[in-house]
Every structure is written in C-alpha cells, then in structure tokens.
Amino acid sequence: MTEPTPSTGTVLTVLTTTDTPEKADALARGAVEARVAACAQIDGPVTSVYRWEGAVETAREWRVLLKTTEHRYADLESWLTRAHDYDTPEIIATPVTRGSAAYLSWVAAETAPAAG
Numbered sequence: 001m002t003e004p005t006p007s008t009g010t011v012l013t014v015l016t017t018t019d020t021p022e023k024a025d026a027l028a029r030g031a032v033e034a035r036v037a038a039c040a041q042i043d044g045p046v047t048s049v050y051r052w053e054g055a056v057e058t059a060r061e062w063r064v065l066l067k068t069t070e071h072r073y074a075d076l077e078s079w080l081t082r083a084h085d086y087d088t089p090e091i092i093a094t095p096v097t098r099g100s101a102a103y104l105s106w107v108a109a110e111t112a113p114a115a116g
Helices: 021-033 070-083 101-111
Strands: 011-018 039-052 055-069 092-095
Touching (some): 011 101, 021 039, 021 055, 021 070, 055 070, 055 101, 070 092
Antiparallel strands (some): 011 092, 039 055
C-alpha cells in the first residue's frame, strides 16, 4: 500500500445511488465509457431513509461506487448531474488515502482525457 504520488494525483471514490439496477448499470457504464471514472461497482438493493420535501421517506436504491482522480472529479460530477434522473442526486467523494501504486496509476491512466 502506498500514498498517491504526484503522477497519479489523489484518487477518489465517488458514491451515488439510484432507484433501479438498470439505472445503476447505465450510470456505471456511462461514466466509464466517458472516461470520468476508471471503474464502478454496483451493490444493492439498500434501504435509504431520508427527509425530502418535509417528509421522512424510505426507498430501495442501488449504490454505485465510482473510482476517479481529483483532477477528473468536476467532470464526473457534471456527467452524473446530467445523466442522473434524481432532482438532487447523492454525489459524495472520499479521498483514497492509501492504495496499491499499480491500482492508483491504473485509475489515473483510465480517467485521463482521450487524446485528439
């Protein structure tokens, strides 16, 4: 395990949720295809309890955990905001403080903007 290096920058895990497995797959696949995430894992269903428009709600959701770099976070957030059908989608980023150098480099390479 190693800390991120200047060549890879900080790697982030970015969490979002959605209400169907098909939508979760579309968000995961679309972000990877757009090169704003190197990979994504989908898990669920999970039960979410939250306050929305003054009422406490309970919903079944699927979590999508995406891996990106700090340099690509703004592009990923923008992409998720456009692609997501929630009015206010959950988009939370957490820095990866340790990880294998090879994996962190792979994330950086896979999220580098395509040339040309």
